[in-house]
Amino acid sequence: MARIAAKLSQEKLALECGLDRTFIGSLEQGIRNISIDNISLIAQALKIPAHELLHPQLAEQRGFDTSLTRAPRSANRSAPVRRRTTKGR
Numbered sequence: 001m002a003r004i005a006a007k008l009s010q011e012k013l014a015l016e017c018g019l020d021r022t023f024i025g026s027l028e029q030g031i032r033n034i035s036i037d038n039i040s041l042i043a044q045a046l047k048i049p050a051h052e053l054l055h056p057q058l059a060e061q062r063g064f065d066t067s068l069t070r071a072p073r074s075a076n077r078s079a080p081v082r083r084r085t086t087k088g089r
Contacts, residue, residue: 002046002053003028016045 003013003024010028014021019038026032034042036050043050055061 002048006046008046013042013045017041 003010006013008016010024011021013019014024017024017038018041023032023038024042027034039050039053043053046053052061
């Protein structure tokens with residue numbers, strides 16, 4: 001919820017924290033556990049004290065819109081680059 005309220009994609013948050021995007025996604029899905037060091041990194045990137053980030057009522061206390069399920073896409077994203085492969089070169 002805090003990432004979405006900050007209008008950050010998983011990728012952008014991961015870059016801000018120095019973590020992998022798939023790690024952020026797996027945390028949000030409840031698949032992975034997190035270390036206190038990574039909690040601190042994420043809290044700093046979201047500009048939220050770590051102890052608040054762990055609070056179960058964070059969304060209600062901060063007034064986050066709980067109906068949002070994803071951050072808006074960035075307008076400055078470029079299309080992926082496809083590399084041409086040549087056989088026999």
